[in-house]
Amino acid sequence: MDSALALHRFHFAFTITFHYLFVQLTLGLALLIFILKTLALRTGNEHYNDTARFWAKIFAVNFALGVVTGIPMEFQFGTNWSRFSKAAGGVIGHTLGMEGLYSFFLESSFLGLLIFGEKLIGRVGHWFSALAVWVGSWLSGYLIVATDAWMQRPVGYELGPNGEIILNSWSALLFNEWAFWQFVHTILGGVVTGCFAMASLGAFYLLIGKHKDYGRTFLRVAVTTGAIATVLVAFPTGDQQGALVARHQGPTLAAMEGHFETGPNAPMAIMGQPDVEQRRLDNPFVLPGVLSMIVHKRWDAEVRGLDAFPKENWPDNIPLLYYSFHIMVGLGTIFIAIMGLSALQLWRGKLFTFKPLLWALLLAMPLPYVANTAGWMTAEVGRQPWLIYGLMRTTAGFSARVSSGNAMFTLFGFMGIYSVLLMLGLFLIWREIEHGPGSAPAAH
Amino acid sequence: MLPVIWFCIVAVMVAMYVVLDGFDLGAGIVHLGVARSDRERRAVIKSIGPVWDGNEVWLLAGGGALYFAFPALYASSFSGFYLPLMMVLWLLILRGISVEFRNHLDNPVWKPLWDVVFCFSSGLLAVFFGVALGNVVRGVPLDASGEFFLPLWTDWTPGAQPGILDWYTILVGLFAFFTLTHHGALWVAYKTENGVRERARRIARASWFAVAAFTVIVTVVSFRIQPQLSRSFAALPAGFVFPLLALAGLAGAFLFWKREEDLKAFVSSAVFVIGMLTSVVFGVFPYVLPANTDPALSLTIHNASAPAYGLRIGLLWFAPGMALAASYSVFLYRKFAGKVQLEEGGY
Numbered sequence: 034m035d036s037a038l039a040l041h042r043f044h045f046a047f048t049i050t051f052h053y054l055f056v057q058l059t060l061g062l063a064l065l066i067f068i069l070k071t072l073a074l075r076t077g078n079e080h081y082n083d084t085a086r087f088w089a090k091i092f093a094v095n096f097a098l099g100v101v102t103g104i105p106m107e108f109q110f111g112t113n114w115s116r117f118s119k120a121a122g123g124v125i126g127h128t129l130g131m132e133g134l135y136s137f138f139l140e141s142s143f144l145g146l147l148i149f150g151e152k153l154i155g156r157v158g159h160w161f162s163a164l165a166v167w168v169g170s171w172l173s174g175y176l177i178v179a180t181d182a183w184m185q186r187p188v189g190y191e192l193g194p195n196g197e198i199i200l201n202s203w204s205a206l207l208f209n210e211w212a213f214w215q216f217v218h219t220i221l222g223g224v225v226t227g228c229f230a231m232a233s234l235g236a237f238y239l240l241i242g243k244h245k246d247y248g249r250t251f252l253r254v255a256v257t258t259g260a261i262a263t264v265l266v267a268f269p270t271g272d273q274q275g276a277l278v279a280r281h282q283g284p285t286l287a288a289m290e291g292h293f294e295t296g297p298n299a300p301m302a303i304m305g306q307p308d309v310e311q312r313r314l315d316n317p318f319v320l321p322g323v324l325s326m327i328v329h330k331r332w333d334a335e336v337r338g339l340d341a342f343p344k345e346n347w348p349d350n351i352p353l354l355y356y357s358f359h360i361m362v363g364l365g366t367i368f369i370a371i372m373g374l375s376a377l378q379l380w381r382g383k384l385f386t387f388k389p390l391l392w393a394l395l396l397a398m399p400l401p402y403v404a405n406t407a408g409w410m411t412a413e414v415g416r417q418p419w420l421i422y423g424l425m426r427t428t429a430g431f432s433a434r435v436s437s438g439n440a441m442f443t444l445f446g447f448m449g450i451y452s453v454l455l456m457l458g459l460f461l462i463w464r465e466i467e468h469g470p471g472s473a474p475a476a477h
Numbered sequence: 478m479l480p481v482i483w484f485c486i487v488a489v490m491v492a493m494y495v496v497l498d499g500f501d502l503g504a505g506i507v508h509l510g511v512a513r514s515d516r517e518r519r520a521v522i523k524s525i526g527p528v529w530d531g532n533e534v535w536l537l538a539g540g541g542a543l544y545f546a547f548p549a550l551y552a553s554s555f556s557g558f559y560l561p562l563m564m565v566l567w568l569l570i571l572r573g574i575s576v577e578f579r580n581h582l583d584n585p586v587w588k589p590l591w592d593v594v595f596c597f598s599s600g601l602l603a604v605f606f607g608v609a610l611g612n613v614v615r616g617v618p619l620d621a622s623g624e625f626f627l628p629l630w631t632d633w634t635p636g637a638q639p640g641i642l643d644w645y646t647i648l649v650g651l652f653a654f655f656t657l658t659h660h661g662a663l664w665v666a667y668k669t670e671n672g673v674r675e676r677a678r679r680i681a682r683a684s685w686f687a688v689a690a691f692t693v694i695v696t697v698v699s700f701r702i703q704p705q706l707s708r709s710f711a712a713l714p715a716g717f718v719f720p721l722l723a724l725a726g727l728a729g730a731f732l733f734w735k736r737e738e739d740l741k742a743f744v745s746s747a748v749f750v751i752g753m754l755t756s757v758v759f760g761v762f763p764y765v766l767p768a769n770t771d772p773a774l775s776l777t778i779h780n781a782s783a784p785a786y787g788l789r790i791g792l793l794w795f796a797p798g799m800a801l802a803a804s805y806s807v808f809l810y811r812k813f814a815g816k817v818q819l820e821e822g823g824y
Contacts, residue, residue: 097577100530101570107540111555112562115624118544119552123783126545127791133541134798138534142805145527193784200783203790432556434626443563450567457574461581 037437038428041113044444046413048105050406051451055099055458057405060174060220061227062092063167066147068254070163074156084250085163086151087470088231091462093148096140098458102451107133113440117420117430124190124200125180128207132176139169174223175216182212184421185412186281198424211277215412218270221262222408225368226401228259232375233398234466236391244469249385252375252394256384260376263368271365272327278415279328282422284342285415288351289358290324291317292338299324299336307355312339348417357410364404371397479789480782483546484765486795488758490539495606495754496660496747497532497806501525503661505572505599506654509592511665511676516819518592522576523817524668528809529576533569538802545791549623549781550765557617557625558609561641565605572598600654607653611646614703614757615639616769623776635702637770645702652691656753659684660746663730667739668817678734681742685731692727692753696720699760705767706760716759723752 066088073081107129110118143165151159183189189205190198200206235251238244279286286292291307291314292299301324305317322332329336339347348354371393378384384391416422420430504525512518544551555562571594579591615635617625630640662681666674700706710716726749733742761767765781768774782788 097574101573104533104537104569105566107537107544108555108562108566110544111551112559113556115552115556118555119549119623122544122548122551123787124545126541126548126551126783127787127794130538130541130545130791131794131798133534133537134795134802138531138798138802138805142531142809145809149527200787200790203787432552432559434624435556435559436626439559443559446563446567450570454570454574457578461578464581 037433037435037440038431040437040440040444041431041435042427044113044440044447045109047444048102048109048447048451050409051447051455052099052102052106053405053409054402055095055102056174057223057226057402058095058230059092059099059170060223061225061230062088062095063170063227064224065227065231065254065258066092067163067167068258070160072254074160080246080250083471084247084254087247087465089147090465093144094458094461094465096144098454102454105447113432113435114420114430115432115434117425120198120425120430121184121421124187124198124206125183127200127203128176128180128183132173132180136169136173136176139165140173143169171220174220175212178216178219179207179209179212181412182209182215185215185416186211186277187421187424198421211281214270214273214277218266218274219408221266221270222401222405224262225259225266226405228255228262228372229368229394229398229401231255232259232394233396236394237466238469239385240388240391240395244471247470252384253379256372256375256379256394259368259372263365263372267365267369271362275327282415283337284339284347285354286328287337287339287342288348288354289411289415291351291355292324292336293340295335295338295341297325297333297335298322299328299334299338301327302355302359304359307352309351346418348415350414350417354411354414357407357414361404361407361411364400364407368397368401368404479785480546480778482792483542483782483788484762484778487539487542487546488755490535490542492751492754494532494535494539496750497535498529499603499657499750500661500664500743500747501529501532502599502603503657503659504665505595505661506603506658507662507665507677507680508599509596510680511662511669511673513672515588517669517673518588519580520669520673520817520819521665522579522595523819524665526576527813530573531806531809533573534802538798542791542795546783546788547765547778547781548783550776553619553623553625553776553781554613554766557627558612558641559626560629561605561609565602568598568602568605572602603654603657604650607650607656608641608646610653610757611649612641613766614649614699614706614761615643615645616703616767616775618770619766619768619774619776621774623774623781635769639769645698648691648698649695652688652695655684655687655691656750659688659730660743660750663734663739663743663746667743670816674739678737678739681734685727685734688749689727692723699757703761703767705764705772709760709762716756719752719756719759721752723749723756726750726752 066085069081069085069088073079073085110122110129143162146154146162147159147166150162154162183206186209188209189200189202191201193199231251232255235248235255238248238251275286278289288307291302291305293312293314298321300319300321302314303318303320305314305319308315325334325336326332328334375384375390375394378387378390418426418428420427504521508518508521512521540551575591575595575598579588579595582588612627617627618638619625628640630642631638633640633643635643635645659681662677662684666677666681669677726745726747729745730742730749733739733745763777763779764775765778766776
């Protein structure tokens, strides 16, 4: 692999992964804050308003970091992926441009009202601004996912005389079937992150014996929402997403499962290490027939393995793809267990005193970040060796005039500046956590 | 016709961005000079606090429009200006967090630190934007596939192998620095009272003379560097309305400054900025990125634009989006109109 290409890929992967750490919490908290504001409006209980105000402050720090790390993403399509941009800008420029224009205005304007405008706009107005921030952030998510979905499954285009990509249906781009399932799956992943963050802090407050009233509210709201979201992430959304991959990206599905040989009764790998050279799964622990069942809804159905596809169309890093996918699925299963058990204990009235589970919730907080990152890596490593699936190879898309040295320089620059951002963000959020909810609004 | 419409839309977006983010960059430049105490500095930051991120959205929306309307230009210029663009991004990040995080901690190290970061990143951004404009006017060494890559500097002259920085682009960078200093000082004067306002007005006067001098120098030099400018104005003399607009703005800024009408002086400065930018855009039209070696390799609105269907459908979603964005901006500016009040909390 050309080293400039590798650096441009890592450049994008690093900056988007870092950006998404903030985005996923934004997506989840936007919904949770809206739920809290709705509870406050319906019960008239000021306690919920205090809770919402506290989370809005954490949301604001997180949102600011999401914005400043998001701006470089739009630039990078041009700076590091200029040949891709020249070819596809006339298509994906639409979804990206709409994201900038509609969702960003909606979000940043109403976030200002949510944080500063409570006295100004009244109870219903404030509830409405929480709704607008929620809708705005999810709309933003949809338009970005639609952009990625077009790269995963290009639609609504025709090829010109010189092979140029010409958009011919804007609605097909916007209502790509792939975009719908990928969006719901992704957004629920964000909700899971938000729920675990809120539940973790609730557990923390109960375990250290401070702000216990609020800790209980955090847990009630987050565990109830989280129990639903963790299930929905897997079924139907994850399942449908997998079905789309099976239908449109055959080699990707086979690589995700380490499924090298075409055959009936295709097994699902629970464990094992893909050995690309020997074309087999080493030390496997598999469930026979399950992959056939998931893909074709029949135990004995034939599932195409990697051998059914030319090698130049195989994803270029099969182990990374395989492990990312399995980490995502494994963690997703653990999330269902933790949230399901917590919901049960909540219903029995025992969650707030059951220390082992509170500890589990406290410590599980980083795991959704790992799972969401692994999920995106599954999608994007799985798309390889294509930049636009079936249309443009990744090797053809990067900025050939930007040398590997320059790409490395700016990569290190981003690593440095993002380290500072991370420390600042954690520091400021920790101050809010220590200060706790319920008192006067913090100076800002 | 569609490429021309989109060219005008992108030009308007860029002009809006420079006028709006320009004053908050300018406020950053004069920040350390006009505000001495923490209270005064809070007033300067509060004068831009509610609006600065909304102003930057114009950059994003303009970039978005550029992306789907002129993908070849977007691809070529962003990769060719790789190094300075990345530095602009880092400066935007530093500047954004210095505004947002400054008042989180009441601490004699924390606040002055962010004040300095805010001031320096604002100043450097102003210079960088000017240098970028200078590069577009001078032209870049485009190859047959419409690509180029510029090192940060070569021999400091705008010859066949120029760098991002040469004496001409540095000149334009300084011009932009003084223009935005002037623009921002007038904004701060309009939004504040007493000591801060007096100092801002003094900076506005001093920078006005620099702006006037640079206007003459940069205009003369630009006509020598880019021959297309004289051809455009000769072909369509009606285009002189743009430089006249700029001159009217420059004169107005001085007169209203003298009569202590801060808002009108600020608006005049905005007119000056718009006049200068539209003059440049008119002057290089139909080029969007001229080639400094072989003019035939230049990117124009025709060879850089996307196919017609995309441009047409783009108008459908762009027009209502812009109306929404503009009405939101008007709402926000009306809500925060008048002098900054520090008592009510917030920034």
